[in-house]
Amino acid sequence: MTTEVATTRTITYRQALNETLRAELERDEKVFLIGEEIGVFEGSYKITAGLLEDFGPERVLDAPIAEEGFVGAALGAAMLGMRPVVEIMTINFSLIAIDQIVNHAAKMRSMFAGQVSIPLVIRMPGGGGQQLAATHSQNLEVWYAHIPGLKVVAPSTPADAKALLTAAIRDDDPVIFLENLSLYSAKGEVPDGEQVAEIGKAAVVKTGTDLTIVSYSRGTTTALEVAHQLEAEGLSIEVVDLRSLRPLDRDTICASVKKTGHAVVFEDDWLSYGIGAEISATIGEGVFDFLDAPVRRVAAAEVPLPYAKALEKAALPNAADLAKVVREVLNISTTANDK
């Protein structure tokens, strides 16, 4: 990170995104925004509020409901050196554009032997818990994290939202920038001035010695909450915030687990073939000899998410589920290997 930190302000994740888009639009005239309802309507979640007014309709382009069309159009503009930042209203709708993202944006640089690069950013929120029912509540990060040629970031704080979005816009490759519905109003300290994160790096956001929780995006917030709660019970929990899902910072994960000997992954996606599966395999390959207990995953129940509040709550992983599993992992180890 390059820093010229003098002051910080406490702002929301939403505001951090808005300010960063504004700063990048000001800095580089090749940057422009495309998305549904981002101009006149100011964005479904108001991330682009005020930008149409200040930058005009050529820099803030309202698109019809045509995800495949406008994502592909952004890709084409990127091929000619523009730096489009696309907003897809939610990650669920990105499935309509997935051909342009996976078959085209992710492939071009390699397939055309480096003759073209794709400085494209696709921003979109995922997340359940708002009673939006099965088609509007998905966490499809692993769909993109699986694809070589894409970079996938998932900031959990307003500060990271700023630094990672800045990095994503200045990056010469397609970056999938994952936001989360439940983080938009979250507040945090954000350093003023230019902040550019290094994509591909995780962060230890809380140190501890007994167990490592690995998470990302909204999950990191819950992980920290649980870690602090268990601290009061005398447990020392380390929290690793992935920040980047592709590439994955395996060293940071393994270094932490090597120290603590225990790991739990907290993820919002479905369990089978999810982010946690990749983390667990990494820990198994990297630091198996240092593990005192099996790695456990806390993930969503594998159902299309129901609308009814009670069912939705039952299906989504929460702080209580995480705390329970952390205790189970630590108990297992203390009874199994009498240290």
Add this chain to the structure above:
Amino acid sequence: MAAKARTRPKAGVESTGGEPAETLRDYYERMSLVRAFELRSSEMYARAKIGGYCHLNLGEEATVVGLTAAIETRDYLFTGYRDHGYALLRGLSPERVMAELFGKVTGVSGGRGGSMHMFDSEARLLGGYGIVGGQIPPATGAALALKNQETAGPDAAAVMCLLGDGTTNIGAFHESLNLAGLWKLPIVYVIVNNGLGMGTTVEMASAEPDLYKRAASYRMPGVRVDGDDVLAVRDAARDALKQARESRQPVLLEVMCYRLRGHSVVDPARYRSPEETTIAQQSDPVPSFRAELIASGVLSEADAAAIDEAADVRVSEAVVFAEESPEPAREDLFKYVYATPVANAPSALPGEPVMDAL
């Protein structure tokens, strides 16, 4: 096929002449029910009885009544997410529709779908789709199945597929209409053109804003009708359905109406100018149809008031039912994932171990 100018406020039926008084009264009862239901939905949302996204048919009642009056019991209906009125007038009880909004097990989709996902296989309402354009390919496929299952004729079934003006810009719309045109499918695509996507106008979103003209690309008749005129909507839809069932000729019908409020209950619609809001209010089909029926002597003021009162009572009963209904049981979380039971189907709740030690 006269275009209805958006700038010209005009509401009410062209003429009620020749229509039996019973029918007109019935249509007003239906419009009044949808109006009362939607106003109450909005209120229940504000009281947090309803969650998620909630899109209302306010201002579109004449369209809802006209279209559902045209469709026969044997026909199939697919809609987008602005679906409460269609569910009600397809014959689903207000109790079951309100219970769905409340997320109760007695709801039309067992509380699992919510506002955007009304479904009733018996009533041949095959959804309720939250993804823009999601309903168009399956509706087209339903018409393909009908073509295989039945011979064309006045007694054949057809499919009616509803979609918004904004939805005509998604690829699935164009792919599906091409299939229907090519394969001669018994389907009527109805564009409910309320002038807006969320805040984006038709003119901002569609290179050809006369949306019915898009039919030409698929050699399909394209028809535009005034959506505030319940009889005109019904007659245009009947005629389109007749072509679909008897001649396997798909039709694109564009119904011009206004959305009275925001895109969903949480949208204050600040992007709308006061003039636009005034036009939408002046075109409100419910009071104008009411006034029309009183003026032509079909209803007295007292009759109309009694109908409105009855609609309100009906909706109150639905709210009580929804309120008192149980929530779906947690044990049933995985109940409907697969039709054919399968070995090793996941059934772990968050935090449960993925397997027992072998």
